[in-house]
Amino acid sequence: MKRLDPFLMCLIGAVLLASFLPCPTIWQPWLSRLTSLLIMLMFFFQGAKLHRRALLDSVKNWRLQGTTLLITFLVFPLLGIGLYGLSHQLSATGFLGPELWAGMLFLCCLPSTIQSSIALTSMARGNVPAAICAATVSNILGIFITPLLCGLFFDHSSSGGSGLQTILNVAEELLLPFILGQCMQRWVGPIVHRHKFLISCSDRGSIIVLVYSAFSTAVLQGLWHRIPVILLVGVGVADAIVLALALGITYLLGRMMRQNIEDDITLQFCGSKKALTSGVTMASVIFPTSAGIIVLPLMIYHQLQLFVCTVIARHYARRPQLDHEAGPPQ
Template sequence: MKRPDPFLSALIGAVLLATFLPCPHAYQGALNHLTSLLIMFMFFFQGAKLQRSALWESLRDWKVQGCALLATFVVFPLIGVALYGLCHVAGMLPYLTPKLWTGLLFVCCLPSTVQSSIALTSIARGNVPAAICAATVSNIVGIFATPLLVALLLPAGAQAGGSAGGLQTIIDIARELLLPFVAGQAVQPWLGPIVRKHKILLKFTDQGSIIVMVYAAFSTAVLEGLWHRVPWQDFVLVALFCTVLLAIMLTLTDLAGRAMGLPRGDIIALQFCGSKKSLSTGIPMASVIFPHGAGVVELPLLIYHQIQLYVGATLARHYARKLARKEGAQAKPQP
């Protein structure tokens, strides 16, 4: 039996800790300052780690990269808005709170995840270099695209309070995410080798920072009565919405790859990079964009993240077994 992911277990632990021992109001300000500092450090080290030469080299495969960006920042948000509209026509909007609808649409605006997209592509025996480039570029573009999409879609689509104004959101993202990332890139030639040498330490600090952010966001939400305002039926509906979103995107990216005549390895990379959403980028962005109510907004992202990991792992193993059977059949001597 496969052991549970320690990071996901720690995230659940942070939610439970915030539920039973939320940070008191007197210390909320200090915790918020700590969260902002951790976000800045995260993106500084992300910038220091990224090698520009490797990135430019991988960008030559424009079909995969362009299609992955379109899937992430154009098709995904449009599908989310379309499903929201269908729920509006069917009279289903009242079944979820406005902040949960905001969280679902926020998921649609996020960049692709890096680690799991690459890992799943590797397990499925797809084009790993293409997946590395697509996921990395997606996260860089997401620094600019996500706040713009939030400003465009959420006021008209979700009509839920809690987000900052469009211009202020972009300013906050630039200050806490973009500037540290650029600063990290500036010192990358000197700091980059050190950061890449200590990948385990960087992974530990990244995941530790996200756990603190989740605790901070849910502490505020719990003190505002989160679990009294979000019944268990809402979790089921959010999980159903996330599953439908993921299924649609997996199908569309597969069909798009086939229509363009891409090799199977490229289709696999496109499918995983175009359907995944980044928890490590989404949590810091939610803390910046939704300073009041990030805990509720983060719930759909936590649920989507869990679903995409299980579905992605199952699909990747299926692809690997299918390719192994094909290679075995080809290796058999002809009578």
């Protein structure tokens, strides 16, 4: 059995620390400024690291790339709406309550994750270059599409402003540093590629601080008094249903498109996953007063997708090696 992701364990530690030692209210403005600075720094490094050639190559396999984006930003939101409507048919308030349902719908609006999508595609011997392109383009477009979808799903008071204002806020905090990193790639890029471990620590460290900040605010607002254990189990069940449907839909679409198995793997992993990093950062901008509760479904979904997709990737990896996969003879 795959051991727990150390990054996820750090996130759980941040949640526990915030639960028992939340940041005092008087220090929260300073913590908020720190997290904003760390987020901007993280996206600056992402811009400096990403080669422009990867963006240009993303348009070559338009069927695979287009289908992945369609699942991420259309099929997933429809799944969320369908599950939401079904739950409200069974119960007047739904079995999760309004805040956790907001988190579920927000989860469905997010882009695909980058690192684990690529790693699992590689483990399963899928089309890794296509996975890099699909996940990268999904995250860049998500800066615009996710706030727009949130503006459609949530009223202005719950999402911190109008749809246009939300996009501007996200663009200022995420896209602008990314573009600046792209502009300075010539000078900063080599440094980022030489010190990948330090940059990875910086990225993950900023998310851990952000999770602590978000949950500190939520705990001071009575998070654990408002969400009993039974609701957390309900979130896990809802996440499992969404993940199972996404994996099934991506598999069937791949078969219907008559792709090779490598492209099927890429579609399944890139199309079924949701980005924890982008999700937590966007939640802090879109839902400044309730990010802690909003990201709970995402954190549970993150671990579910890692465990389930790792099992699937190992299954794919055991298939016979074909001649076209083996590469040119030595």
